[in-house]
Amino acid sequence: MTHSISTSYVEPGEELLDLVRRAIAQVLDRDPAEIGPDSRLFDDLGLDSTSALELLMEIEADSGVEFDMDTLEQHHFTSVRALAGYVRCQLDG
Template sequence: MPDIDDDTRAVVKQALVDVLEKDLPELTDDTRLFGDLGLDSTSVIDLLMSLEDSVGLLIDPDELTAEAFDTFGTLTGYVASCLAAAQEPVG
């Protein structure tokens, strides 16, 4: 898993704020997206679209797993991995 910088954390938190339409407390890597924040299956789709729009995230549906949405830490790790993969040269 790539290093997760503060910018990535901020982008993911802002996307969660936008999708859930509420202020969020300080998020830790262990904050559960469904249990603690109230994310649901519909908001997952909105969250993915928000991340795609805000950072140009390219999501590979074949690599997307439910585990990516367990916690704030797993989601930021997933986003960081996607961003890192997008920056790798092809070929």
């Protein structure tokens, strides 16, 4: 069986953007107001591989989503909006 992985962008909505912002703020000990939807996770916010794993666990706990690591790709971590879009896709299943 072949699986097709969509790389198209999905608009996450304000609620998911806020959830991801709060999770990032928690993991990186930052003020959520400083984290914009287009903030780059690694370049602007200082996320690293360890904090990325913590972030995924925090989002899973906050949203109830269980990430499929086979579909998670580097481009999902380019920005807050990109990660929130990935969360939306996972929630929509």
